[in-house]
Amino acid sequence: MEYALITGATGVLGTAFCKELASLGCNLFITGRDINKLKDLKTSLVAAYPGVNCSFFAADLTRGEDRKNLFAAAEGYSFNMLINVAGADIQKPFEEYDEQKLTFQTRINFEAAVSMCNFAVKHRASNLKIINICSVCGLQPMPYFALYSACKGALIDFSIALGEETKGKCVTVTAVIPGSIYTRADVVEYINSLGFWARKSAKTPEYVATKSLKAAKKGKRKIVVGGLNKLICALSKTVPQGIKLRYIARSRARTQKDAF
Ligand SMILES: NC(=O)c1ccc[n+]([C@@H]2O[C@H](COP(=O)([O-])OP(=O)(O)OC[C@H]3O[C@@H](n4cnc5c(N)ncnc54)[C@H](OP(=O)(O)O)[C@@H]3O)[C@@H](O)[C@H]2O)c1
Numbered sequence: 001m002e003y004a005l006i007t008g009a010t011g012v013l014g015t016a017f018c019k020e021l022a023s024l025g026c027n028l029f030i031t032g033r034d035i036n037k038l039k040d041l042k043t044s045l046v047a048a049y050p051g052v053n054c055s056f057f058a059a060d061l062t063r064g065e066d067r068k069n070l071f072a073a074a075e076g077y078s079f080n081m082l083i084n085v086a087g088a089d090i091q092k093p094f095e096e097y098d099e100q101k102l103t104f105q106t107r108i109n110f111e112a113a114v115s116m117c118n119f120a121v122k123h124r125a126s127n128l129k130i131i132n133i134c135s136v137c138g139l140q141p142m143p144y145f146a147l148y149s150a151c152k153g154a155l156i157d158f159s160i161a162l163g164e165e166t167k168g169k170c171v172t173v174t175a176v177i178p179g180s181i182y183t184r185a186d187v188v189e190y191i192n193s194l195g196f197w198a199r200k201s202a203k204t205p206e207y208v209a210t211k212s213l214k215a216a217k218k219g220k221r222k223i224v225v226g227g228l229n230k231l232i233c234a235l236s237k238t239v240p241q242g243i244k245l246r247y248i249a250r251s252r253a254r255t256q257k258d259a260f
Contacts, residue, residue: 004083029079105148113155128170132158138151138231139177140248177228181204212225
């Protein structure tokens with residue numbers, strides 16, 4: 001029996017992926033830090049889609065020991081899909097970071113995703129589709145969001161390189177590059193506080209999940225999600241780096257996010 005492995009399944013975007021995959025009849029192996037949230041998610045998925053098998057394992061993916069335990073629990077499974085959704089969007093001046101915060105953000109946004117890819121490639125079914133959830137923030141260095149944008153940028157590059165390495169081996173890797181997504185309440189509030197274009201380009205989690213799965217099915221290397229986001233990304237390439245950095249610094253310095 002084949003399974004889709006989903007990290008960050010208990011988050012807003014992760015849950016949208018779970019629902020979409022379950023509605024397609026895929027078996028799920030879901031993970032997040034909170035065992036009670038995982039149990040609740042499994043209960044609701046199995047109630048809505050009785051034919052679907054759902055296994056779960058709670059793990060803090062920033063911890064090597066937890067990942068080891070997760071891999072041991074998932075050892076006998078065969079995976080046809082990995083979706084790395086888990087991530088942390090801490091945004092604040094870099095000098096306000098402490099060691100714990102910076103290792104947490106780096107590990108969950110990059111190291112954990114890479115580690116999950118390694119596990120899934122070694123435990124793949126006859127075909128494996130990997131989706132790594134990156135961000136448009138990874139396409140451009142972002143002052144006051146520097147670590148997040150650097151990690152997501154690294155994840156984009158890693159995904160593309162891994163996809164080339166695994167070409168011809170029935171493994172595809174898709175870097176999904178969304179703009180803003182209406183997820184947690186604080187994120188929705190932030191999007192609504194931005195200007196017209198930011199609100200216009202924001203997407204629902206369901207939209208992002210559907211587009212990501214379609215792109216993975218076609219074996220695409222990377223997709224920017226949404227027509228307006230594609231246009232903004234294309235136009236921003238024509239703007240000199242210095243101007244972009246000053247604009248981003250001015251707008252991002254006004255807000256902070258320090259979740260988790
Ligand atoms: N929202 C946006 O505007 C936006 C835009 C572009 C990209 N993204 C990316 O989309 C992804 C999902 O975002 P979201 O807004 O849906 O976030 P979310 O609702 O906060 O979900 C984050 C998920 O990551 C999991 N997670 C966090 N730290 C973890 C850790 N140390 N170990 C294991 N799991 C951990 C959380 O699990 P717990 O249940 O344990 O907390 C949760 O399931 C992230 O990668 C984010 O960077 C978001």
